[in-house]
Amino acid sequence: MKTMRRFFFKTLHRAVLLLLLALFCQSAEAQHCSRAKLSPWLRQLVDVQKNEARRAAKSIPAQGGPAVCAFVRIADDHAQQVFDAYHAQALSQTGNIFIANIPLSELSAMAADPRVSRIEASPLGKVLLDSMSTHLNALPVYAGQGLPQAYTGKDVVVGVMDIGFDLTHPNFYSRDLKDYRIKALWDMLSADTLGSRLPVGRDYMGTQALLEAQHSRDGNDFTHGTHTLGIAAGSGYDSPYRGMAPESDICLVANAVSNNKQYIDSTQQYKFTDAMNALGFKYIFDYAESVGKPCVASLSEGGHENFWGDSQLYYEMLEQLVGPGRIIVAAAGNQGHQKTWMHKERGVAQKGTFVYVGQNMVFTLKSKDDFAFRFVYYNETKNDTVLISSREVLQSPDSIYRCMAPQIDSLAVGAYPSCYDPTDICYEVVLYNNHSIGLHYPLSLELLGQEADVELWPLNVFLSDNEANPLLNGAEVSHNIHAPSAAPCVISVGATTYRNGTINAQGDSCVFVDGEYGRKANMSSSGPTMDGRTKPDVMAPGINIVSSYSSYYIAAHPEAEDARWNVGYYDFGGRTYAWNCNSGTSSSAPAVAGAIALWLQAKPDLTPDEAKAVMARTSRHCDPTLAYPNNLYGHGELDAYHGLLYLLGVDHIDEISKQASPVKMGFTEGGQLRLLFPEALSTQMRATVYQLSGSKLAQQAVSAGTTDCRIDLPQAQRGEVYVVQLDGYRPFAGSMLVRR
Numbered sequence: 186m187k188t189m190r191r192f193f194f195k196t197l198h199r200a201v202l203l204l205l206l207a208l209f210c211q212s213a214e215a216q217h218c219s220r221a222k223l224s225p226w227l228r229q230l231v232d233v234q235k236n237e238a239r240r241a242a243k244s245i246p247a248q249g250g251p252a253v254c255a256f257v258r259i260a261d262d263h264a265q266q267v268f269d270a271y272h273a274q275a276l277s278q279t280g281n282i283f284i285a286n287i288p289l290s291e292l293s294a295m296a297a298d299p300r301v302s303r304i305e306a307s308p309l310g311k312v313l314l315d316s317m318s319t320h321l322n323a324l325p326v327y328a329g330q331g332l333p334q335a336y337t338g339k340d341v342v343v344g345v346m347d348i349g350f351d352l353t354h355p356n357f358y359s360r361d362l363k364d365y366r367i368k369a370l371w372d373m374l375s376a377d378t379l380g381s382r383l384p385v386g387r388d389y390m391g392t393q394a395l396l397e398a399q400h401s402r403d404g405n406d407f408t409h410g411t412h413t414l415g416i417a418a419g420s421g422y423d424s425p426y427r428g429m430a431p432e433s434d435i436c437l438v439a440n441a442v443s444n445n446k447q448y449i450d451s452t453q454q455y456k457f458t459d460a461m462n463a464l465g466f467k468y469i470f471d472y473a474e475s476v477g478k479p480c481v482a483s484l485s486e487g488g489h490e491n492f493w494g495d496s497q498l499y500y501e502m503l504e505q506l507v508g509p510g511r512i513i514v515a516a517a518g519n520q521g522h523q524k525t526w527m528h529k530e531r532g533v534a535q536k537g538t539f540v541y542v543g544q545n546m547v548f549t550l551k552s553k554d555d556f557a558f559r560f561v562y563y564n565e566t567k568n569d570t571v572l573i574s575s576r577e578v579l580q581s582p583d584s585i586y587r588c589m590a591p592q593i594d595s596l597a598v599g600a601y602p603s604c605y606d607p608t609d610i611c612y613e614v615v616l617y618n619n620h621s622i623g624l625h626y627p628l629s630l631e632l633l634g635q636e637a638d639v640e641l642w643p644l645n646v647f648l649s650d651n652e653a654n655p656l657l658n659g660a661e662v663s664h665n666i667h668a669p670s671a672a673p674c675v676i677s678v679g680a681t682t683y684r685n686g687t688i689n690a691q692g693d694s695c696v697f698v699d700g701e702y703g704r705k706a707n708m709s710s711s712g713p714t715m716d717g718r719t720k721p722d723v724m725a726p727g728i729n730i731v732s733s734y735s736s737y738y739i740a741a742h743p744e745a746e747d748a749r750w751n752v753g754y755y756d757f758g759g760r761t762y763a764w765n766c767n768s769g770t771s772s773s774a775p776a777v778a779g780a781i782a783l784w785l786q787a788k789p790d791l792t793p794d795e796a797k798a799v800m801a802r803t804s805r806h807c808d809p810t811l812a813y814p815n816n817l818y819g820h821g822e823l824d825a826y827h828g829l830l831y832l833l834g835v836d837h838i839d840e841i842s843k844q845a846s847p848v849k850m851g852f853t854e855g856g857q858l859r860l861l862f863p864e865a866l867s868t869q870m871r872a873t874v875y876q877l878s879g880s881k882l883a884q885q886a887v888s889a890g891t892t893d894c895r896i897d898l899p900q901a902q903r904g905e906v907y908v909v910q911l912d913g914y915r916p917f918a919g920s921m922l923v924r925r
Contacts, residue, residue, distance in 0.1 A: 223296050276522055339432040341433045347410030347438075350410040351738070357420070367395050375387045385456055403445045409485070410439065431867055438474045440457075477790070481513075510789050521679075529659070531638040546618075561628070605715065627654075679727075680706040683726055686766075719814050751763040788832050800823060801813075840907060852923065860887070862892050883897075905925050
C-alpha cells in the first residue's frame with residue numbers, strides 16, 4: 186500500500202489512455218443529444234461495451250452483462266416506468282436525482298428517453314494523535330475546562346468511509362474497554378452477500394457481528410481506514426494517542442478505490458463509482474437518523490476535478506444529503522508540492538513550462554479565445570517543434586485533431602465546452618510515446634497568443650523548470666483540490682505541520698520534513714477549484730500523525746515499508762496492534778470531523794454552513810500576512826475550544842479572553858462560585874463574572890497567596906451558564922464557562 190507520506194502522482198496506465206482516446210474518437214453519433222446526456226466516462230463505457238459486443242459477433246441481451254451504478258436525473262414523475270423499461274434498479278432518490286444500477290447495454294437507450302435529462306458517474310478515486318488535540322485546542326474541551334460540561338463527542342455519530350478497517354482494535358472501545366463503540370459497518374467489498382439488502386457487499390450491525398467479522402474484506406492488505414478512524418474517534422486505549430471525538434458512536438463504510446480494486450469481481454466493477462460512495466454517505470446518515478443522533482462523515486479519498494461534468498449530480502446529491510446535524514468532511518488532496526496549473530494572461534504573448542511523465546501524457550487547456558500551443562523537443566542535434574492552433578482543433582471533424590509529430594508516436598486533441606461555463610472551450614490533449622516523455626531529453630509546452638487568456642491543468646503530467654530554457658517557468662502550485670472535497674457543501678481540509686518525524690518502536694529516528702511552525706504542509710493541495718471557488722475551507726495537522734494500525738495488516742505484511750514508522754506495539758485479545766505515524770491530508774480530514782463532532786454535541790442541529798461560519802470566526806490564522814479565507818489555508822487552522830465558545834454564545838463578549846484558564850471552578854450548594862487555583866497566587870488577580878448576554882454580574886479581587894476563592898452570586902440561577910474571566914497572573918489568566 187502506498188503510504189500517505191510517500192505520495193507521488195502515478196502515471197496513468199495505458200488502458201486509461203485508451204479510454205481517454207475513446208472520448209475523442211466518437212463518430213457523428215457522438216454529437217447526438219442523447220449521448221450528451223451521458224457523462225464522458227459513461228460514454229466511454231458504452232463504446233467499450235459496444236466494441237466488445239462486436240468482437241464477440243453477438244449482441245448482449247437487454248438484461249445481461251455488467252451494470253453501472255450511476256446518478257440519473259428524471260424530469261417527470263415516471264421514474265419507475267423508466268427504470269422498468271431499461272431493466273434498471275433504483276437504489277436511492279433525492280428530489281429528482283436517483284442512484285440506480287443500469288445495465289451497460291441499456292445506457293444509450295435510456296439516455297435517449299426524453300424523460301431522462303442526465304446520467305452521470307465517475308470511476309474510483311484513491312486514498313489520499315498525541316498532539317492533534319493540543320494543536321486544535323481540544324484539551325480544554327475534553328476537560329470541560331471553561332465550559333458548562335465536557336465535550337467528547339458523546340451522543341454524536343462519527344462516520345468514516347475508507348478502506349482497511351480493523352474492527353477489533355481496542356482504540357474503538359471506550360477507554361475503559363467497557364463499551365464497544367462501532368455500531369455498524371457496510372463492507373461494500375464483502376463476498377458474503379446472501380440476504381443482503383444493499384446493492385453491493387453487506388453490512389454488519391451489533392457488537393457480536395462486527396467482532397466476528399474482525400475486519401473489512403480488504404483489512405489484511407490495507408489499514409488506511411484504521412488510521413483515519415483512530416484520528417477521528419479513537420479512545421486512545423492505554424496511550425496518549427486519543428482521537429478528536431473519543432466517546433462518539435462510530436458508523437463505517439468500507440468502500441472501493443483504485444488501491445483495493447483487486448477485490449472487485451469483474452462482473453461488478455462498474456458499480457463502484459462516486460454514485461456508490463454517495464450511497465455510502467447516505468448509509469451513515471441513515472444510521473444516525475435511526476438512532477436519533479447528529480452525524481459528521483469523514484472521507485480521506487478523492488480524485489481529480491475535471492471540466493467534463495462527471496461530478497455535477499454527485500455534488501447535487503451531496504447537497505441534498507447534508508443539512509442540520511448532517512455534515513461531510515473530506516481531504517483536500519496531497520498535490521500541494523507539485524506545479525499543477527499554468528495561466529497565460531491576455532496581453533502576455535507567451536508562457537511556458539517543461540513537462541515530463543511516462544509514456545502517456547494527458548492535460549487540459551481552457552480558453553474562450555483563439556490561441557496556439559507549441560511543443561519543443563530538445564534533443565542532441567536539433568529542437569523539434571509541433572505547433573497546434575485552437576482553430577485547427579475546432580475545425581477538425583468532431584472537433585478532434587490528430588497529427589504525427591517528431592519524437593511523439595501519437596497526438597490527439599479534442600475540444601468540448603466546459604461543464605461550468607459553455608462559453609469556455611476545453612481542449613483535452615492526449616500524447617503517447619513508446620519511451621518516457623521528457624525524461625531523456627527535455628520537452629517544453631508553450632501557450633501562445635497575445636490576445637488570448639489560456640489556462641492549463643495536467644492530469645498525469647509533471648510540470649517543471651529546466652535549464653534548457655530558463656524563461657519557461659510559468660507553471661504554478663495551484664488549482665489542485667480533489668473531488669469531492671471541492672464540492673460546495675463539503676468541508677475541505679488541508680494539512681498543517683508541526684513535527685519533523687518520530688522515534689519508532691526500535692528507537693530509530695524516522696524523519697519526514699514537509700514544513701514547520703504550524704504552517705501549511707508542502708504536500709497539502711491548494712485552491713481555487715476549477716470553477717473558481719476558494720478551497721480548502723480549514724486546516725488541521727496532517728504530518729507525522731500517530732494513530733491506530735490494523736493488526737491484520739501488520740500480521741500479513743510484517744516487512745512492509747510503513748512498519749518502520751510504527752512507534753509502539755502492544756497485545757490485546759491475543760493479537761498484536763500498533764500505533765503508526767503517517768502523513769497527508771488523509772490525517773487532517775478526520776481530525777476536523779472529530780472536532781465537528783464536539784460541536785455537534787453542543788449544537789446537534791449544526792449545519793455545514795454554520796460550521797464554516799464558526800471556522801471563519803474562530804480559526805487560527807497560520808500566516809498572519811495573508812487575508813482570510815484564502816486558497817492556501819481557507820479560514821485557517823481549526824480551533825475546537827474557541828469554536829465551542831462561539832456556538833455557546835460567548836464569543837461576542839469583548840472582555841472575554843480566547844485562552845482557556847486552567848483554574849478549576851464550580852458552584853457550591855449555597856450558590857457561591859468557587860475557584861480552586863493549582864498553586865498559591867504569586868500576585869493579585871481579578872475575577873469577573875458575566876452572563877451569556879454580556880452583562881457583568883460580579884467582579885472581585887483575588888489576593889496573592891490565595892488557593893481557594895469564593896464569590897457570592899445570589900442572583901445566579903440554577904441551570905444557567907456563566908462566563909468567568911480571570912486577569913492578572915498570566916499562567917492562570919483566561920476565560921471559562923461554568924453552569925450553576
